[in-house]
Amino acid sequence: MPVAIVIVLILTFVIYIVSTLSYSVRIVGIKTGRIAISFAVFNIFSLIARTANTIQAPLLSKSIEESIRVGRAGEFLYVFRWILALSTIGAIVGAILMPTFIKLFSKTVNSFSVYKSVPKLLVHSFSKAGIEQFKKSISKPKRENISQLKSLRRIPKKIIILNIMACSISTVGVVAALYAGCLNPDLRTTCSNLAPVINGSSTILITIFIDPYTSMLTDDVIRGECSELQFSRCIIFIVFGLILGTILAQLLLVPAAMIIESIAKFI
Template sequence: MTLQIYLVFILTFIIYIIGTLAYSARIVGVKTGRIAVASAVFNVFVLIQRTANTIQAPLLGKTVDNSINTGQTSSLLYIFRWIIFSITLATIAGSILMPTFIRVFNELVVSFSVYRSLPKLIFHAFSKSGIEQFRNSISIPKKENLYELRNFSKTPRKVMLLNMIAFSVSSVSILSALYAACLSPNLRTTCSTLSSVINSISTIFMVIFIDPYLSMVTDDVIRGDCTELEFNRCIIFIVVGLIMGSILAQFMLVPASKLIVVIAKLL
Protein backbone atom coordinates (compact mmCIF):
# COMPACT_ATOMS: atom_id res chain seq x y z
CA MET A 1 0.00 0.00 0.00
CA THR A 2 1.20 3.51 -0.81
CA LEU A 3 1.63 6.46 1.51
CA GLN A 4 -1.55 8.05 0.11
CA ILE A 5 -3.61 5.01 1.09
CA TYR A 6 -2.29 5.02 4.66
CA LEU A 7 -3.04 8.75 4.78
CA VAL A 8 -6.63 8.02 3.70
CA PHE A 9 -6.94 5.45 6.50
CA ILE A 10 -5.74 7.94 9.12
CA LEU A 11 -7.79 10.90 7.88
CA THR A 12 -10.94 8.78 7.48
CA PHE A 13 -10.55 7.50 11.04
CA ILE A 14 -10.11 11.02 12.44
CA ILE A 15 -12.96 12.50 10.39
CA TYR A 16 -15.50 9.88 11.44
CA ILE A 17 -14.48 10.04 15.10
CA ILE A 18 -15.20 13.77 14.92
CA GLY A 19 -18.57 13.09 13.29
CA THR A 20 -19.53 10.60 16.01
CA LEU A 21 -18.37 12.82 18.86
CA ALA A 22 -20.42 15.69 17.45
CA TYR A 23 -23.52 14.10 18.99
CA SER A 24 -21.98 14.76 22.41
CA ALA A 25 -22.73 18.44 21.83
CA ARG A 26 -26.46 17.65 21.66
CA ILE A 27 -26.37 16.06 25.10
CA VAL A 28 -24.36 18.98 26.47
CA GLY A 29 -26.90 21.44 25.10
CA VAL A 30 -29.63 19.72 27.10
CA LYS A 31 -27.52 19.49 30.26
CA THR A 32 -26.38 23.12 30.22
CA GLY A 33 -29.50 24.66 28.68
CA ARG A 34 -27.31 26.47 26.12
CA ILE A 35 -29.02 24.93 23.11
CA ALA A 36 -27.94 27.53 20.55
CA VAL A 37 -24.23 27.34 21.40
CA ALA A 38 -24.28 23.54 21.56
CA SER A 39 -26.12 23.36 18.22
CA ALA A 40 -23.50 25.63 16.66
CA VAL A 41 -20.73 23.32 17.89
CA PHE A 42 -22.67 20.30 16.62
CA ASN A 43 -23.19 21.84 13.17
CA VAL A 44 -19.49 22.69 12.81
CA PHE A 45 -18.35 19.16 13.62
CA VAL A 46 -21.00 17.53 11.44
CA LEU A 47 -20.16 19.84 8.53
CA ILE A 48 -16.51 18.78 8.81
CA GLN A 49 -17.44 15.09 8.84
CA ARG A 50 -19.98 15.26 6.00
CA THR A 51 -17.77 17.19 3.60
CA ALA A 52 -14.22 16.14 4.51
CA ASN A 53 -14.63 12.60 3.12
CA THR A 54 -14.36 14.15 -0.36
CA ILE A 55 -10.58 14.12 0.20
CA GLN A 56 -10.69 10.38 -0.48
CA ALA A 57 -11.14 10.89 -4.23
CA PRO A 58 -7.96 12.89 -4.97
CA LEU A 59 -5.82 10.84 -2.59
CA LEU A 60 -6.99 7.57 -4.14
CA GLY A 61 -6.95 8.86 -7.72
CA LYS A 62 -3.54 7.45 -8.62
CA THR A 63 -4.37 4.09 -7.06
CA VAL A 64 -7.55 3.90 -9.14
CA ASP A 65 -5.66 4.78 -12.33
CA ASN A 66 -3.06 2.07 -11.62
CA SER A 67 -5.79 -0.50 -11.04
CA ILE A 68 -7.44 0.42 -14.34
CA ASN A 69 -4.14 0.21 -16.22
CA THR A 70 -3.19 -3.15 -14.71
CA GLY A 71 -6.73 -4.55 -14.57
CA GLN A 72 -6.33 -5.54 -10.90
CA THR A 73 -9.65 -4.30 -9.57
CA SER A 74 -9.72 -6.95 -6.82
CA SER A 75 -6.82 -5.28 -4.98
CA LEU A 76 -8.64 -1.94 -5.15
CA LEU A 77 -11.79 -3.51 -3.71
CA TYR A 78 -9.67 -4.93 -0.89
CA ILE A 79 -8.32 -1.46 -0.07
CA PHE A 80 -11.79 0.10 -0.18
CA ARG A 81 -13.17 -2.49 2.23
CA TRP A 82 -10.40 -1.68 4.69
CA ILE A 83 -11.22 2.03 4.40
CA ILE A 84 -14.87 1.29 5.23
CA PHE A 85 -13.69 -0.87 8.14
CA SER A 86 -11.74 2.13 9.44
CA ILE A 87 -15.06 4.03 9.47
CA THR A 88 -16.57 1.27 11.63
CA LEU A 89 -13.62 1.42 14.02
CA ALA A 90 -13.88 5.23 14.16
CA THR A 91 -17.59 5.18 15.05
CA ILE A 92 -16.99 2.55 17.75
CA ALA A 93 -14.06 4.56 19.15
CA GLY A 94 -16.17 7.72 19.04
CA SER A 95 -18.99 6.03 20.98
CA ILE A 96 -16.51 4.91 23.66
CA LEU A 97 -15.04 8.42 23.91
CA MET A 98 -18.44 10.13 24.13
CA PRO A 99 -18.58 10.29 27.98
CA THR A 100 -15.20 12.03 27.97
CA PHE A 101 -16.17 14.50 25.27
CA ILE A 102 -19.51 15.23 26.88
CA ARG A 103 -17.50 16.62 29.79
CA VAL A 104 -15.09 18.37 27.41
CA PHE A 105 -17.91 19.97 25.39
CA ASN A 106 -19.59 21.00 28.63
CA GLU A 107 -16.46 22.93 29.60
CA LEU A 108 -16.19 24.41 26.10
CA VAL A 109 -19.80 25.60 26.08
CA VAL A 110 -19.45 27.17 29.52
CA SER A 111 -16.09 28.73 28.61
CA PHE A 112 -17.50 30.11 25.36
CA SER A 113 -19.99 32.12 27.42
CA VAL A 114 -16.98 33.66 29.16
CA TYR A 115 -14.60 34.24 26.24
CA ARG A 116 -17.28 34.85 23.55
CA SER A 117 -14.66 34.28 20.87
CA LEU A 118 -13.82 31.03 19.09
CA PRO A 119 -10.08 31.85 18.64
CA LYS A 120 -9.78 32.70 22.34
CA LEU A 121 -11.62 29.51 23.23
CA ILE A 122 -9.25 27.43 21.09
CA PHE A 123 -6.26 29.16 22.72
CA HIS A 124 -7.70 28.37 26.15
CA ALA A 125 -8.28 24.71 25.16
CA PHE A 126 -4.58 24.25 24.41
CA SER A 127 -3.40 26.17 27.46
CA LYS A 128 -2.12 24.46 30.59
CA SER A 129 -5.46 24.82 32.37
CA GLY A 130 -7.34 23.59 29.29
CA ILE A 131 -5.18 20.47 29.04
CA GLU A 132 -5.67 19.85 32.76
CA GLN A 133 -9.45 20.12 32.33
CA PHE A 134 -9.25 17.56 29.53
CA ARG A 135 -7.36 15.14 31.77
CA ASN A 136 -9.96 15.53 34.48
CA SER A 137 -12.73 14.90 31.93
CA ILE A 138 -11.51 11.45 30.89
CA SER A 139 -14.28 8.95 31.56
CA ILE A 140 -15.68 5.62 30.34
CA PRO A 141 -19.26 4.69 29.37
CA LYS A 142 -21.44 4.01 32.41
CA LYS A 143 -23.18 0.65 32.78
CA GLU A 144 -26.59 2.26 33.16
CA ASN A 145 -26.18 3.96 29.76
CA LEU A 146 -25.26 0.63 28.15
CA TYR A 147 -28.32 -0.95 29.75
CA GLU A 148 -30.45 1.53 27.77
CA LEU A 149 -29.66 -0.53 24.67
CA ARG A 150 -32.10 -3.12 26.00
CA ASN A 151 -35.00 -0.64 25.78
CA PHE A 152 -35.35 -1.10 22.04
CA SER A 153 -39.14 -0.85 22.27
CA LYS A 154 -38.82 2.84 23.18
CA THR A 155 -36.49 3.58 20.28
CA PRO A 156 -37.50 5.69 17.25
CA ARG A 157 -36.97 2.74 14.89
CA LYS A 158 -37.81 4.61 11.69
CA VAL A 159 -35.36 7.39 12.52
CA MET A 160 -32.68 4.87 13.44
CA LEU A 161 -33.25 3.00 10.15
CA LEU A 162 -33.16 6.20 8.09
CA ASN A 163 -30.02 7.30 9.93
CA MET A 164 -28.35 3.95 9.27
CA ILE A 165 -29.16 4.03 5.54
CA ALA A 166 -28.11 7.67 5.12
CA PHE A 167 -24.81 7.08 6.93
CA SER A 168 -24.05 3.94 4.91
CA VAL A 169 -24.66 5.84 1.65
CA SER A 170 -22.45 8.69 2.84
CA SER A 171 -19.69 6.28 3.86
CA VAL A 172 -19.65 4.48 0.52
CA SER A 173 -20.47 7.31 -1.90
CA ILE A 174 -16.92 8.31 -2.87
CA LEU A 175 -15.53 4.77 -2.83
CA SER A 176 -18.36 3.28 -4.89
CA ALA A 177 -17.93 5.99 -7.54
CA LEU A 178 -14.20 5.31 -7.74
CA TYR A 179 -14.75 1.57 -7.98
CA ALA A 180 -17.38 2.18 -10.68
CA ALA A 181 -14.69 4.00 -12.65
CA CYS A 182 -12.65 0.79 -12.56
CA LEU A 183 -15.60 -1.33 -13.66
CA SER A 184 -16.24 0.98 -16.61
CA PRO A 185 -12.96 2.76 -17.52
CA ASN A 186 -14.45 4.43 -20.59
CA LEU A 187 -16.91 6.24 -18.30
CA ARG A 188 -14.47 6.91 -15.45
CA THR A 189 -14.96 10.69 -15.51
CA THR A 190 -18.76 10.43 -15.40
CA CYS A 191 -18.64 7.83 -12.61
CA SER A 192 -16.24 9.92 -10.53
CA THR A 193 -18.34 13.07 -10.79
CA LEU A 194 -21.44 11.18 -9.62
CA SER A 195 -19.82 10.72 -6.19
CA SER A 196 -20.51 14.33 -5.19
CA VAL A 197 -24.15 13.96 -6.26
CA ILE A 198 -24.61 10.82 -4.14
CA ASN A 199 -22.86 12.38 -1.16
CA SER A 200 -25.05 15.48 -1.44
CA ILE A 201 -28.21 13.35 -1.54
CA SER A 202 -27.10 11.57 1.64
CA THR A 203 -26.38 14.89 3.35
CA ILE A 204 -29.76 16.32 2.34
CA PHE A 205 -31.42 13.12 3.55
CA MET A 206 -29.89 13.54 7.01
CA VAL A 207 -30.67 17.26 7.12
CA ILE A 208 -34.33 16.64 6.26
CA PHE A 209 -35.05 13.61 8.45
CA ILE A 210 -32.41 13.11 11.17
CA ASP A 211 -31.31 16.59 12.30
CA PRO A 212 -34.88 17.98 12.59
CA TYR A 213 -35.90 14.97 14.69
CA LEU A 214 -33.01 15.55 17.11
CA SER A 215 -33.92 19.23 17.31
CA MET A 216 -37.55 18.32 18.05
CA VAL A 217 -36.56 15.92 20.83
CA THR A 218 -34.23 18.59 22.25
CA ASP A 219 -37.14 21.03 22.42
CA ASP A 220 -39.26 18.33 24.11
CA VAL A 221 -36.64 18.03 26.85
CA ILE A 222 -36.59 21.79 27.40
CA ARG A 223 -40.41 21.85 27.65
CA GLY A 224 -40.42 18.89 30.01
CA ASP A 225 -42.24 16.58 27.60
CA CYS A 226 -39.19 14.30 27.45
CA THR A 227 -36.66 13.35 30.12
CA GLU A 228 -32.89 13.64 29.75
CA LEU A 229 -32.67 9.86 30.09
CA GLU A 230 -34.97 9.39 27.09
CA PHE A 231 -32.97 11.95 25.11
CA ASN A 232 -29.69 10.20 25.98
CA ARG A 233 -31.24 6.90 24.90
CA CYS A 234 -32.13 8.49 21.57
CA ILE A 235 -28.55 9.67 21.03
CA ILE A 236 -27.20 6.23 21.99
CA PHE A 237 -29.34 4.56 19.34
CA ILE A 238 -28.43 7.20 16.77
CA VAL A 239 -24.75 6.37 17.35
CA VAL A 240 -25.53 2.64 17.19
CA GLY A 241 -27.18 3.40 13.84
CA LEU A 242 -23.91 4.95 12.66
CA ILE A 243 -22.00 1.79 13.55
CA MET A 244 -24.56 -0.43 11.82
CA GLY A 245 -24.57 1.92 8.83
CA SER A 246 -20.82 1.58 8.41
CA ILE A 247 -21.20 -2.22 8.47
CA LEU A 248 -24.01 -2.01 5.92
CA ALA A 249 -21.69 0.03 3.69
CA GLN A 250 -19.53 -3.08 3.20
CA PHE A 251 -22.46 -4.82 1.51
CA MET A 252 -23.45 -1.72 -0.47
CA LEU A 253 -20.05 -1.04 -2.03
CA VAL A 254 -20.20 -3.34 -5.07
CA PRO A 255 -23.97 -3.00 -5.81
CA ALA A 256 -23.70 0.79 -5.52
CA SER A 257 -20.75 0.79 -7.92
CA LYS A 258 -22.69 -1.24 -10.49
CA LEU A 259 -25.66 1.09 -10.11
CA ILE A 260 -23.41 4.11 -10.72
CA VAL A 261 -22.13 2.45 -13.91
CA VAL A 262 -25.72 1.97 -15.10
CA ILE A 263 -26.57 5.60 -14.34
CA ALA A 264 -23.41 6.79 -16.10
CA LYS A 265 -24.40 4.87 -19.22
CA LEU A 266 -27.86 6.42 -19.18
CA LEU A 267 -26.56 9.99 -18.93
Protein backbone atom coordinates in the same frame (compact mmCIF):
# COMPACT_ATOMS: atom_id res chain seq x y z
CA MET B 1 0.34 -0.39 0.75
CA PRO B 2 1.21 3.05 -0.77
CA VAL B 3 1.78 5.96 1.62
CA ALA B 4 -1.09 7.90 0.00
CA ILE B 5 -3.53 5.09 0.83
CA VAL B 6 -2.28 4.93 4.42
CA ILE B 7 -2.92 8.67 4.74
CA VAL B 8 -6.42 8.19 3.29
CA LEU B 9 -7.14 5.47 5.87
CA ILE B 10 -5.94 7.68 8.73
CA LEU B 11 -8.04 10.60 7.49
CA THR B 12 -11.09 8.33 7.19
CA PHE B 13 -10.57 7.24 10.79
CA VAL B 14 -10.39 10.87 11.98
CA ILE B 15 -13.42 11.94 9.92
CA TYR B 16 -15.65 9.25 11.41
CA ILE B 17 -14.50 9.96 14.97
CA VAL B 18 -15.47 13.62 14.54
CA SER B 19 -18.72 12.69 12.74
CA THR B 20 -19.72 10.39 15.60
CA LEU B 21 -18.85 12.96 18.26
CA SER B 22 -21.04 15.50 16.46
CA TYR B 23 -24.14 13.64 17.71
CA SER B 24 -23.25 14.57 21.28
CA VAL B 25 -23.42 18.31 20.59
CA ARG B 26 -27.18 18.38 21.24
CA ILE B 27 -26.64 16.61 24.57
CA VAL B 28 -24.06 19.23 25.55
CA GLY B 29 -26.41 22.01 24.43
CA ILE B 30 -29.16 20.66 26.68
CA LYS B 31 -26.83 20.10 29.66
CA THR B 32 -25.35 23.59 29.45
CA GLY B 33 -28.50 25.35 28.24
CA ARG B 34 -26.44 26.89 25.44
CA ILE B 35 -27.50 25.06 22.30
CA ALA B 36 -26.52 27.77 19.79
CA ILE B 37 -23.07 28.24 21.35
CA SER B 38 -22.55 24.47 21.42
CA PHE B 39 -23.06 24.21 17.67
CA ALA B 40 -20.91 27.29 17.05
CA VAL B 41 -17.99 25.96 19.09
CA PHE B 42 -18.28 22.49 17.54
CA ASN B 43 -17.74 24.03 14.11
CA ILE B 44 -14.12 24.45 15.22
CA PHE B 45 -13.84 20.68 15.63
CA SER B 46 -15.70 19.97 12.40
CA LEU B 47 -13.06 21.98 10.52
CA ILE B 48 -10.76 19.03 11.18
CA ALA B 49 -13.11 16.64 9.38
CA ARG B 50 -13.72 19.08 6.52
CA THR B 51 -10.00 19.67 6.01
CA ALA B 52 -9.30 15.93 6.15
CA ASN B 53 -12.03 15.32 3.57
CA THR B 54 -10.54 17.80 1.10
CA ILE B 55 -7.12 16.13 1.40
CA GLN B 56 -8.52 12.59 1.27
CA ALA B 57 -10.33 12.84 -2.08
CA PRO B 58 -7.41 13.89 -4.33
CA LEU B 59 -5.04 11.38 -2.69
CA LEU B 60 -7.48 8.53 -3.33
CA SER B 61 -8.25 9.70 -6.87
CA LYS B 62 -4.55 9.87 -7.75
CA SER B 63 -3.98 6.34 -6.42
CA ILE B 64 -6.87 5.08 -8.55
CA GLU B 65 -5.51 6.84 -11.65
CA GLU B 66 -2.13 5.18 -11.14
CA SER B 67 -3.78 1.76 -10.68
CA ILE B 68 -5.75 2.25 -13.91
CA ARG B 69 -2.58 3.30 -15.73
CA VAL B 70 -0.75 0.09 -14.80
CA GLY B 71 -3.84 -2.05 -15.42
CA ARG B 72 -4.45 -3.04 -11.79
CA ALA B 73 -7.65 -1.11 -11.11
CA GLY B 74 -9.63 -4.29 -10.50
CA GLU B 75 -7.34 -5.12 -7.56
CA PHE B 76 -8.25 -1.86 -5.79
CA LEU B 77 -11.25 -3.43 -4.03
CA TYR B 78 -9.24 -4.29 -0.91
CA VAL B 79 -8.43 -0.58 -0.44
CA PHE B 80 -12.13 0.33 -0.45
CA ARG B 81 -12.79 -2.50 2.02
CA TRP B 82 -10.15 -1.05 4.32
CA ILE B 83 -11.64 2.44 4.00
CA LEU B 84 -15.05 1.14 5.05
CA ALA B 85 -13.47 -0.87 7.87
CA LEU B 86 -11.72 2.26 9.19
CA SER B 87 -15.08 4.05 8.97
CA THR B 88 -16.57 1.45 11.31
CA ILE B 89 -13.60 1.53 13.68
CA GLY B 90 -13.66 5.35 13.72
CA ALA B 91 -17.38 5.35 14.54
CA ILE B 92 -16.83 2.84 17.38
CA VAL B 93 -13.92 4.86 18.81
CA GLY B 94 -16.03 8.02 18.55
CA ALA B 95 -18.84 6.30 20.47
CA ILE B 96 -16.39 5.22 23.19
CA LEU B 97 -15.04 8.78 23.44
CA MET B 98 -18.50 10.37 23.71
CA PRO B 99 -18.70 10.44 27.56
CA THR B 100 -15.28 12.12 27.73
CA PHE B 101 -16.16 14.48 24.90
CA ILE B 102 -19.48 15.48 26.48
CA LYS B 103 -17.76 16.43 29.76
CA LEU B 104 -14.89 18.21 28.03
CA PHE B 105 -17.08 19.96 25.49
CA SER B 106 -19.49 21.13 28.22
CA LYS B 107 -16.57 22.83 29.98
CA THR B 108 -15.42 24.28 26.64
CA VAL B 109 -18.85 25.78 25.96
CA ASN B 110 -18.97 27.31 29.44
CA SER B 111 -15.42 28.66 28.97
CA PHE B 112 -16.42 30.23 25.67
CA SER B 113 -19.13 32.16 27.53
CA VAL B 114 -16.36 33.61 29.68
CA TYR B 115 -13.69 34.33 27.05
CA LYS B 116 -16.13 35.16 24.20
CA SER B 117 -13.30 34.60 21.72
CA VAL B 118 -12.21 31.51 19.79
CA PRO B 119 -8.45 32.39 19.84
CA LYS B 120 -8.56 33.00 23.61
CA LEU B 121 -10.46 29.74 24.06
CA LEU B 122 -7.80 27.84 22.08
CA VAL B 123 -5.03 29.42 24.20
CA HIS B 124 -6.91 28.40 27.35
CA SER B 125 -7.32 24.84 26.01
CA PHE B 126 -3.55 24.38 25.76
CA SER B 127 -2.83 26.07 29.07
CA LYS B 128 -2.08 24.15 32.27
CA ALA B 129 -5.67 24.66 33.48
CA GLY B 130 -7.04 23.45 30.16
CA ILE B 131 -4.92 20.30 30.24
CA GLU B 132 -6.07 19.62 33.82
CA GLN B 133 -9.69 19.96 32.68
CA PHE B 134 -9.01 17.44 29.93
CA LYS B 135 -7.55 14.93 32.40
CA LYS B 136 -10.53 15.30 34.74
CA SER B 137 -12.98 14.84 31.86
CA ILE B 138 -11.69 11.40 30.83
CA SER B 139 -14.38 8.82 31.59
CA LYS B 140 -15.52 5.39 30.41
CA PRO B 141 -18.89 4.66 28.77
CA LYS B 142 -21.40 3.59 31.39
CA ARG B 143 -22.77 0.08 31.15
CA GLU B 144 -26.32 1.35 31.63
CA ASN B 145 -25.97 3.54 28.53
CA ILE B 146 -25.15 0.47 26.42
CA SER B 147 -28.06 -1.41 28.01
CA GLN B 148 -30.37 1.33 26.68
CA LEU B 149 -30.13 -0.42 23.30
CA LYS B 150 -32.39 -3.16 24.69
CA SER B 151 -35.27 -0.72 25.01
CA LEU B 152 -37.10 0.69 21.99
CA ARG B 153 -39.60 2.70 23.97
CA ARG B 154 -40.22 6.24 22.67
CA ILE B 155 -37.85 5.56 19.77
CA PRO B 156 -39.84 4.96 16.56
CA LYS B 157 -38.54 1.91 14.72
CA LYS B 158 -38.97 3.79 11.45
CA ILE B 159 -36.44 6.40 12.61
CA ILE B 160 -33.96 3.69 13.61
CA ILE B 161 -34.24 1.91 10.23
CA LEU B 162 -34.08 5.12 8.20
CA ASN B 163 -31.04 6.26 10.19
CA ILE B 164 -29.19 3.00 9.45
CA MET B 165 -30.10 3.29 5.77
CA ALA B 166 -28.97 6.93 5.58
CA CYS B 167 -25.65 6.17 7.31
CA SER B 168 -24.94 3.17 5.07
CA ILE B 169 -25.68 5.17 1.90
CA SER B 170 -23.56 8.15 2.96
CA THR B 171 -20.69 5.82 3.91
CA VAL B 172 -20.69 3.78 0.70
CA GLY B 173 -21.71 6.50 -1.80
CA VAL B 174 -18.34 8.02 -2.74
CA VAL B 175 -16.43 4.76 -2.29
CA ALA B 176 -18.85 2.83 -4.53
CA ALA B 177 -18.67 5.55 -7.20
CA LEU B 178 -14.86 5.39 -7.20
CA TYR B 179 -14.91 1.59 -7.38
CA ALA B 180 -17.38 1.77 -10.27
CA GLY B 181 -14.78 3.88 -12.06
CA CYS B 182 -12.25 1.11 -11.44
CA LEU B 183 -14.64 -1.46 -12.94
CA ASN B 184 -15.10 0.69 -16.02
CA PRO B 185 -12.18 3.15 -16.38
CA ASP B 186 -13.67 4.65 -19.56
CA LEU B 187 -16.61 5.95 -17.50
CA ARG B 188 -14.75 6.81 -14.29
CA THR B 189 -15.48 10.55 -14.54
CA THR B 190 -19.21 9.90 -15.01
CA CYS B 191 -19.20 7.40 -12.13
CA SER B 192 -17.43 9.85 -9.83
CA ASN B 193 -19.94 12.57 -10.68
CA LEU B 194 -22.78 10.23 -9.70
CA ALA B 195 -21.52 10.11 -6.09
CA PRO B 196 -23.38 13.31 -5.06
CA VAL B 197 -26.56 11.83 -6.53
CA ILE B 198 -26.19 8.73 -4.35
CA ASN B 199 -25.31 10.73 -1.26
CA GLY B 200 -28.22 13.05 -2.01
CA SER B 201 -30.66 10.29 -1.08
CA SER B 202 -28.92 9.98 2.29
CA THR B 203 -29.12 13.74 2.80
CA ILE B 204 -32.84 13.67 1.99
CA LEU B 205 -33.48 10.93 4.57
CA ILE B 206 -31.51 12.78 7.24
CA THR B 207 -33.06 16.18 6.45
CA ILE B 208 -36.66 14.99 6.23
CA PHE B 209 -36.77 12.33 8.97
CA ILE B 210 -33.75 12.18 11.32
CA ASP B 211 -32.87 15.85 11.98
CA PRO B 212 -36.49 16.99 12.50
CA TYR B 213 -37.05 14.14 14.99
CA THR B 214 -33.95 14.95 17.06
CA SER B 215 -34.77 18.68 16.90
CA MET B 216 -38.30 17.95 18.14
CA LEU B 217 -36.90 15.90 21.04
CA THR B 218 -34.48 18.73 21.85
CA ASP B 219 -37.39 21.18 22.11
CA ASP B 220 -39.35 18.66 24.20
CA VAL B 221 -36.48 18.41 26.69
CA ILE B 222 -36.27 22.19 26.97
CA ARG B 223 -40.03 22.37 27.60
CA GLY B 224 -39.83 19.56 30.15
CA GLU B 225 -41.95 17.17 28.05
CA CYS B 226 -39.05 14.74 27.58
CA SER B 227 -36.34 13.73 30.04
CA GLU B 228 -32.62 14.02 29.33
CA LEU B 229 -32.40 10.24 29.77
CA GLN B 230 -34.91 9.67 26.96
CA PHE B 231 -33.06 12.13 24.75
CA SER B 232 -29.70 10.47 25.48
CA ARG B 233 -31.29 7.11 24.63
CA CYS B 234 -32.27 8.52 21.23
CA ILE B 235 -28.71 9.71 20.57
CA ILE B 236 -27.35 6.28 21.59
CA PHE B 237 -29.63 4.63 19.03
CA ILE B 238 -28.56 7.10 16.33
CA VAL B 239 -24.86 6.50 17.02
CA PHE B 240 -25.44 2.74 17.05
CA GLY B 241 -27.23 3.19 13.71
CA LEU B 242 -24.15 4.94 12.33
CA ILE B 243 -21.97 1.98 13.35
CA LEU B 244 -24.40 -0.52 11.81
CA GLY B 245 -24.61 1.65 8.70
CA THR B 246 -20.84 1.52 8.16
CA ILE B 247 -20.94 -2.28 8.56
CA LEU B 248 -23.84 -2.56 6.11
CA ALA B 249 -21.82 -0.44 3.66
CA GLN B 250 -19.39 -3.36 3.29
CA LEU B 251 -22.23 -5.50 1.91
CA LEU B 252 -23.48 -2.71 -0.35
CA LEU B 253 -20.11 -1.75 -1.86
CA VAL B 254 -19.98 -4.11 -4.85
CA PRO B 255 -23.74 -4.05 -5.70
CA ALA B 256 -23.78 -0.25 -5.42
CA ALA B 257 -20.70 0.05 -7.65
CA MET B 258 -22.32 -2.19 -10.28
CA ILE B 259 -25.52 -0.12 -10.18
CA ILE B 260 -23.55 3.12 -10.56
CA GLU B 261 -21.62 1.63 -13.48
CA SER B 262 -24.90 0.60 -15.14
CA ILE B 263 -26.35 4.09 -14.66
CA ALA B 264 -23.19 5.61 -16.13
CA LYS B 265 -23.55 3.41 -19.21
CA PHE B 266 -27.25 4.24 -19.56
CA ILE B 267 -26.92 8.00 -19.41
